[in-house]
Amino acid sequence: MAFLNTVLEPPSYGWTDEDGNLAKPTNAIILKEFFSRLNVFRDKKNWLSFLSWFLVLALTPFLFLFIFKYFSIVGLIVAFVYSMIIMGTHGTIWHHRYCTHNAYTFTNKFWRFFTQNLTLKIIPEEIYAVSHHVHHALSDQPGDPYNAQGGFMYCFLADVNHQPVARNMTEACYKKCVNLMKHVGVTPNTYKQYQKWGTIANPYRTVVGIILNWGFWFTAFYLMGGLPLACAIFGSAGFWAVGVRTFNYEGHGKGQDKRREGTDYNREDMSINQLWPGYVAGEWHNNHHLYPKSARSGFKPHQFDLAWCYIKLMSMIGAVSSYRDSKKEFLMTYCNKDGVEIPVTKLAVKYAEVKPVLVRVK
Template sequence: MAFLNTVLEPPAYGWTDEDGNLSKPTNGEIFKEFFSRLNVFKDKKNWLSFLSWMLIVCLTPFLFLFIFKYFTITGLVIAFVYSMIVMGTHGTIWHHRYCTHNAYTFKNNFWRFFTQNLTLKIIPEEIYAVSHHVHHALSDQPGDPYNAQGGFLYCFLADVNHQPIARNMTEACYKKCINLMKHVGVTPNTYAQYQKWGTIANPYRTVAGIILNWGFWFGTFYLLGGMPLACAIFGAAGFWGVGVRTFNYEGHGKGEDKRRDGIDHNREDMSVNQLWPGYVAGEWHNNHHLYPKSARSGFKKHQFDLAWCYIKMMSLLGAVTSYKDSKKEFLLKYCSEVPVIVAPILTYAEVKPVLVRVK
């Protein structure tokens, strides 16, 4: 806990106020911090935050081209499925259950690389994974990088304001930070490089990987359907990249206690199960907070889990060699009922012959 309390770079307005409660900045303070941390001319260590939003900017023209030049109903359906289901489910499979929680194990690096690049790369693994460990350790408490009690903007701009790793770690702490991502396949900076760039990821390797990923997928979609298909999917990916930043605000009740008896069994934080994220991305969030290391979070019959379907399929194919599944434990603890044995009521006429024989 001591390490996770300090692994993220604190915002200028701090995690807590003078009384030790959550610091709730104004919208102006949030925007000021946001633009300050995007300024790569002021500090090159801002490069990863800058890149995270530049990717959205680069995808925006594709969205406009699709809307105003290539729009069709078929294209809209494809864009909807790709952004809501494909991108959403991949985010759960890769960033959430693997990069952060290491809930399953790949047979080899090929299958890890295959899964990593199933969709357009938009969210850098470092931005998501390290901060998400802190989110679970300090959920809905001061220090939680997307604490819903801080308000919508507090969560929406968290990838820049609250999620980057601390820039002044000792070498020992930096090694601990690397250890959180050692299974992900991101080649880490040396400590000297970290001091220069302020990140685990190297900017040159990161940008090269994104260019190759985008180039492959643009070529694939162009060959399959020309510019209309490529613009529909690239624009949809950018739309998802913005929309996903709203999830934790919604998934933690917008800062209020919206947990429901019999539905949201975890009472340690304000996470809630929601039907839409559950069905389109396998993100049954309250279940996930109960069993964060489980490769499945859709435990009940109606909780369909697309991310788990992919992991299970990869397991059957031999690409995934092990996984953690907490469904049985969940059902036993929260959904089992102790059977009640009701003894039959016998009349005197039924009992009398037995008494006579005994006598």
């Protein structure tokens, strides 16, 4: 816990105010911090934050080309499906359940590489995974990198202002940080390289990987449907990359307690289950905070989990060797023997006592 309290680079306005409460900077201060941390000419250690938003800007021309030159209803449908469903679900499969929570394991490196590159590469794994560990450890508390109580802009620009790893870690702490991502397949910087670049990821390998990923997918989409299809998909990917930054603000009730009886069983934070992100990306967020290491978060009959469908399919074909599935534990704890939900106020079992089961695929 002490390590996770210090693993992220604190913003200039700090995590807490003088009274120890969450520091709530104005939007002007948040924007000033944002542009300061994007400035690679002032500090080259800002390279990863700069790259994250540069990729969004690089996709913008494709969006404009699609809207003003290649627009069609079919293209719009393709763009919607790709951005809202494919990109969203892949984010849950890869960044969320694998990179951060290691909720399942691949049989070999090929299937890991295959899953990693199923879509356009936009969000660097390091920015997401390390900070998400902190999010769970300090959910809705000062230090949570996207604390919804800080406001919309506090969450929306968190990837630059709050999520980068600390730049002054000792070698021992840096090794712990690298250990959080050892299963992801990102070749880490040496400690000396980290002192130079301020990141786990190496800038050269990262940029080359993105170029190869984008080059492959642009060629594939161009061969399938020419520039209209390529522009529709690349443009929609950029649209998703901006929209996904709003999720945690919405997923934690916009800083208010919007949890519902019989729907949101985790009472340790303000996370809520929402139909839209649940259906299009498998992101049943309150369920996930209840069982963060589960490869499935859609537990009830109506909670369709597309990310889980992919993981389960991969296990059936031998690409995934093991996974954690907490559905049985959820039903045993929060429903009676007839499957009827038990009201939160009447639950006798503590959440911390329930552990997910690891399933090994034969």
